[in-house]
Amino acid sequence: MQAAPPLARVEGAALSYRDRPALSGVDLVLERGTTLALLGPNGAGKTSLIRLLAGRLRPDAGSVRVLGGDPQSDRGTRRTIGFVPQEIALYPRLTVAENLDVFARLAGLPRRERREAVAAVLGRCALAAVTDRIVATLSGGYQRRVNIAASLLASPDLILLDEPTQGVDLEARAAIHAVLASLRAGGAGLVVSTHDFSEAERLADRVAILADGTIRREGSLTELMRPLTSAPPEHEAVLEGVLDAAAEAALRRAGFSPLDGDHRLWRADHGAAGGLDGAALLAALRQAGVPAAEIRVRRPGLEALYRDVLAAAPPLETAA
Numbered sequence: 001m002q003a004a005p006p007l008a009r010v011e012g013a014a015l016s017y018r019d020r021p022a023l024s025g026v027d028l029v030l031e032r033g034t035t036l037a038l039l040g041p042n043g044a045g046k047t048s049l050i051r052l053l054a055g056r057l058r059p060d061a062g063s064v065r066v067l068g069g070d071p072q073s074d075r076g077t078r079r080t081i082g083f084v085p086q087e088i089a090l091y092p093r094l095t096v097a098e099n100l101d102v103f104a105r106l107a108g109l110p111r112r113e114r115r116e117a118v119a120a121v122l123g124r125c126a127l128a129a130v131t132d133r134i135v136a137t138l139s140g141g142y143q144r145r146v147n148i149a150a151s152l153l154a155s156p157d158l159i160l161l162d163e164p165t166q167g168v169d170l171e172a173r174a175a176i177h178a179v180l181a182s183l184r185a186g187g188a189g190l191v192v193s194t195h196d197f198s199e200a201e202r203l204a205d206r207v208a209i210l211a212d213g214t215i216r217r218e219g220s221l222t223e224l225m226r227p228l229t230s231a232p233p234e235h236e237a238v239l240e241g242v243l244d245a246a247a248e249a250a251l252r253r254a255g256f257s258p259l260d261g262d263h264r265l266w267r268a269d270h271g272a273a274g275g276l277d278g279a280a281l282l283a284a285l286r287q288a289g290v291p292a293a294e295i296r297v298r299r300p301g302l303e304a305l306y307r308d309v310l311a312a313a314p315p316l317e318t319a320a
């Protein structure tokens with residue numbers, strides 16, 4: 001008997017916009033019930049990969065399959081996919097319920113199933129309190145949740161979310177995370193693009209790090225993080241007062257580099273900072289004239305892995 005196809009399989013996918021390559025040689029397998037976080041700098045190709053998986057674009061080379069079908073040409077396959085674009089795509093003058101009814105029609109749900117489907121997604125996305133509100137009057141966080149709800153009407157197996165928490169406040173972010181956690185608990189597979197490392201650590205089983213249109217690292221979060229759990233901690237130096245040239249040189253010698261434009265916050269990667277603990281490092285830096293107010297010490301996480309991966313694979317234009 002043939003094994004069931006995975007939830008999604010991308011093989012050797014390449015995509016260009018006009019003549020500009022956006023993705024090349026992308027291979028990816030996503031099993032059912034798995035949440036994959038896509039990380040990468042602006043322009044890395046996250047949205048392009050999501051649009052390929054959604055069947056909104058066709059690869060120039062290679063193939064994209066969802067549950068064994070072609071999401072670009074096969075309507076049945078498309079119905080197993082929920083796509084939540086980065087921008088809010090709702091009718092601002094309609095109520096939440098009216099919007100969801102329109103999307104249920106567009107999803108091809110028969111009339112007798114629509115009411116139940118709308119009620120189910122309203123519950124799943126905790127939108128009961130705003131069912132009859134005009135969408136334009138809702139906060140950005142609520143609008144994002146309605147955007148997600150609209151993608152769930154046909155009970156998709158694969159849900160693709162392009163930066164679902166971009167620009168929302170902490171409360172709305174937590175509400176969206178709760179929705180995604182409940183979808184995952186319900187057995188759906190999720191692909192979530194994000195610039196937020198803590199979001200990826202919290203939600204994902206697997207992580208793919210993209211740069212310049214290729215996947216530079218992909219694997220289970222646990223496996224990818226394992227080498228870091230035994231790595232030495234990172235140090236962040238918070239500065240106050242004037243940083244002169246000699247003090248800056250001392251900071252850089254200790255392995256620090258600036259994190260912000262006005263050079264108030266500096267970070268030494270794991271393994272740098274000479275193995276000193278936070279207090280000893282603070283004393284040594286002050287001795288060298290660095291106006292350090294505080295040293296923060298923390299275990300390296302996904303962000304450290306991301307930096308390592310990108311540093312090991314410089315942008316293609318600058319690679320030798």
Ligand SMILES: Nc1ncnc2c1ncn2[C@@H]1O[C@H](COP(=O)(O)OP(=O)(O)OP(=O)(O)O)[C@@H](O)[C@H]1O
Pocket residue numbers: 017018020021022040041042043044045046047048049
């Ligand atoms: N419609 C388009 N026409 C032309 N070029 C495009 C188009 N969409 C994306 N690109 C280019 O393709 C590359 C990949 O873009 P993509 O939006 O997939 O990256 P991303 O990782 O999602 O970036 P971001 O984090 O900024 O959303 C970039 O160089 C981008 O400028």
